[in-house]
Amino acid sequence: MSDTVIEVRDLRTHFFTRAGVLPAVDGVSFSVRRGEVLGIVGESGSGKSVTGLSILGLVDAPGRIVGGEIMFRGRNLTELTSHELRAVRGHQIAMIFQDPMMTLNPVLRVSTQMIEAVRAHEKVSKAEARQRARDALGRVGIPSPDERLDAYPHEFSGGMRQRVAIAIALLHSPDLIIADEPTTALDVTIQAQILAEVQKLATETGMALIWITHDLAVVSSLADRIAVMYAGRIVEDGPAPQVLSAPLHPYTVGLIGSVPSRNRRGAELAQIPGMTPSLLDLPEGCAFRPRCPRALDQCRQPQPMRLLKPRQEARCCNPHLEPLEVTG
Amino acid sequence: MSQPILSLQGLTKRFEKKLDFAEKIAARLGSSVHAWQVHAVDGVDLDIAQGEVVGLVGESGSGKSTIGRMIAGLLQPSEGRILYRDRDITELRRAASRKAALKIQMIFQDPMSSLNPRMRVKDIIGEAPAVHGIVPRSKLRPYVDEMMQRVGLDPSVRDRYPHQFSGGQRQRIGIARALAVQPDFLICDESVAALDVSIQAQVLNLFMRLRKEFGLTYLFISHDLGVVEHLSDRVVILYLGRVVEVAPTEALFSGANHPYTQALLDEVPRISPEKRQFHPIRGEIPSPMNPPPGCHFHTRCPKVFDRCRVERPALRPIAPGRLSACHLNDVQTASGSRPTTTTIPRESIYSRRG
Numbered sequence A: 001m002s003d004t005v006i007e008v009r010d011l012r013t014h015f016f017t018r019a020g021v022l023p024a025v026d027g028v029s030f031s032v033r034r035g036e037v038l039g040i041v042g043e044s045g046s047g048k049s050v051t052g053l054s055i056l057g058l059v060d061a062p063g064r065i066v067g068g069e070i071m072f073r074g075r076n077l078t079e080l081t082s083h084e085l086r087a088v089r090g091h092q093i094a095m096i097f098q099d100p101m102m103t104l105n106p107v108l109r110v111s112t113q114m115i116e117a118v119r120a121h122e123k124v125s126k127a128e129a130r131q132r133a134r135d136a137l138g139r140v141g142i143p144s145p146d147e148r149l150d151a152y153p154h155e156f157s158g159g160m161r162q163r164v165a166i167a168i169a170l171l172h173s174p175d176l177i178i179a180d181e182p183t184t185a186l187d188v189t190i191q192a193q194i195l196a197e198v199q200k201l202a203t204e205t206g207m208a209l210i211w212i213t214h215d216l217a218v219v220s221s222l223a224d225r226i227a228v229m230y231a232g233r234i235v236e237d238g239p240a241p242q243v244l245s246a247p248l249h250p251y252t253v254g255l256i257g258s259v260p261s262r263n264r265r266g267a268e269l270a271q272i273p274g275m276t277p278s279l280l281d282l283p284e285g286c287a288f289r290p291r292c293p294r295a296l297d298q299c300r301q302p303q304p305m306r307l308l309k310p311r312q313e314a315r316c317c318n319p320h321l322e323p324l325e326v327t328g
Numbered sequence B: 001m002s003q004p005i006l007s008l009q010g011l012t013k014r015f016e017k018k019l020d021f022a023e024k025i026a027a028r029l030g031s032s033v034h035a036w037q038v039h040a041v042d043g044v045d046l047d048i049a050q051g052e053v054v055g056l057v058g059e060s061g062s063g064k065s066t067i068g069r070m071i072a073g074l075l076q077p078s079e080g081r082i083l084y085r086d087r088d089i090t091e092l093r094r095a096a097s098r099k100a101a102l103k104i105q106m107i108f109q110d111p112m113s114s115l116n117p118r119m120r121v122k123d124i125i126g127e128a129p130a131v132h133g134i135v136p137r138s139k140l141r142p143y144v145d146e147m148m149q150r151v152g153l154d155p156s157v158r159d160r161y162p163h164q165f166s167g168g169q170r171q172r173i174g175i176a177r178a179l180a181v182q183p184d185f186l187i188c189d190e191s192v193a194a195l196d197v198s199i200q201a202q203v204l205n206l207f208m209r210l211r212k213e214f215g216l217t218y219l220f221i222s223h224d225l226g227v228v229e230h231l232s233d234r235v236v237i238l239y240l241g242r243v244v245e246v247a248p249t250e251a252l253f254s255g256a257n258h259p260y261t262q263a264l265l266d267e268v269p270r271i272s273p274e275k276r277q278f279h280p281i282r283g284e285i286p287s288p289m290n291p292p293p294g295c296h297f298h299t300r301c302p303k304v305f306d307r308c309r310v311e312r313p314a315l316r317p318i319a320p321g322r323l324s325a326c327h328l329n330d331v332q333t334a335s336g337s338r339p340t341t342t343t344i345p346r347e348s349i350y351s352r353r354g
Helices: A048-055 A082-088 A111-120 A126-139 A158-170 A186-203 A216-222 A241-246 A250-258 B021-028 B064-071 B092-101 B121-132 B137-150 B167-181 B197-214 B225-231 B249-254 B259-267 B305-312 B328-333
Strands: A004-016 A020-033 A037-041 A065-074 A093-096 A176-180 A206-214 A225-232 A231-239 A306-310 A313-314 B004-017 B038-048 B055-058 B079-084 B103-107 B186-191 B219-223 B236-237 B240-248 B317-321 B322-326
Touching: A020 A048, A020 A206, A020 A231, A020 B186, A037 A048, A037 A216, A048 A065, A048 A176, A048 A206, A065 A093, A093 A158, A111 A126, A111 A158, A126 B004, A158 A186, A158 B259, A186 A216, A186 B259, A206 A216, A206 B004, A216 A241, A225 A241, A225 A250, A231 A241, A231 A250, A250 B197, A306 B004, A313 B092, B004 B064, B004 B219, B038 B064, B038 B079, B038 B240, B055 B064, B064 B103, B064 B186, B092 B103, B103 B167, B121 B137, B121 B167, B137 B167, B167 B197, B197 B225, B225 B249, B236 B259, B240 B249, B240 B259, B249 B259, B249 B322
Parallel strands: A037 A206, A037 A225, A093 A176, A176 A206, B055 B219, B055 B236, B103 B186, B186 B219
Antiparallel strands: A004 A020, A004 A065, A225 A231, A231 A313, A306 A313, B004 B038, B004 B079, B236 B240, B240 B322, B317 B322
């Protein structure tokens, strides 16, 4: 497709630790089109954050991209030098992290940091950069941006800080924004404000967005497509309404069943037994097999991604094809 | 309601910073240093009946954890009383207060920072019952094993250290430690917030099972309305240290009375196959150091009128078992109309399909 912004093919990022090789991301493929919001959902250790970091070349040792390609604007990002990658990072692809206090330098004024970010990629005067920074703050809904521009990060509340981080990401009107759990640390009312802001920006600017989260409810309100990750692989990928209403992979079914508000009050939650396996000691074949209620003998074989419904794929040989029931 | 097991009466907690000697001199010389006070909890009244699960909901800074810590005896209230089985636990003498404290146990959010990393699991769970003479030391081992089985841990791991467990298992150790002293009141302060969804479901199921088995009473403190809705019989909504609404869970989730509760319920992300538009309330929770006068919520309330800015609304009954602190209830009752309630669409496509 011509309007594909980014295409990730068979990405493998492994961590070489003393205890052994951890396949944190092991054969992940997906693509995002212009104006599309892709939600990557997974529990801790599923590799969702490492996927985001790999795209930007931010994986630190002992981690390394060992295979696959990341095609962005006709270039393979995994082959770029660190210098070339710096020109892409923050300019064409921006990232928003969970904790804005970690992305902002606590001893510099917001204006200093934003002007620096503008001038890192474009030759503009300081005054012009300041104007751009001011406009970006205004766009994310920070009241009286002129005065707030010269404040220090600690003078902002948590929600406002996250807005500043989003404003910095927006400075160069990137083609793609990768957001890693950006609302997890925020209160419900503030989270709703940020989600509303992001929703508006995504439709206005037509940028693509990868939203990484553990919270199915958050992506369900935001994403066009959902990719569910488990133990370093995407186990299900499809349009958000389909994945949520008719999930194919037993893990997705279990994940949706575990959400309290989806269950009748006081009823036993449909829990997934056991816990996520250690990446050092993954079961052969399907990694979900030991916890799966539908496991078969053939699950010991490696499972390829299969197109089981229109535009909806899953890595499962015994997929959930019957309609989903509400417990209780 | 039967005799409450726990009763909070005008419970207030102020955190103060007084001027030290150097600052007093500086202040006298015209410096701008001054003492400050945070009203973390401001006159909270609440009765909890035996066997009840009460959900305490609020955003950060609402004082929900401070209330939990005062009940658990970790903080001294500035004013007000905490009655446990009709006795004020803040005024009890040593032995009696220790006995009451044992019956009220707390389970924390982060099990890694609430479990001693240098102690083995068997010691973490077994220390308190041995010290308090609940079990003779000779019978400690089978007792610890029994506690571990109750929370779904294999007793063969009793010699391990906390770091050798996953987050969900660590939380189970924390629960086993609380249960080991045979409490009848558990305070869960964001006890499942740090867990993954599938593990969270396991721990919530465990809480519900333990409640049935031991007739425990819970105060469940959380910011997650989904979790609270699932587990609680009654929900208490806090805003800036004050209770704004109390209602049975079903009544609250089918029609909230207070504008803050309505906004909160509207904004909870729920799993729905359609994208939705958010209509967030403006602004942020004000600083508890300098709370707005009148109703604390008036700075963000969409239905604010003059009276809200000057007069603090009292928490008043609006229906059997329901309390709300909003001036709108007076206005509407006076004009004969029913208080406003919003209904959240509860149907999902699971019921709509087919």
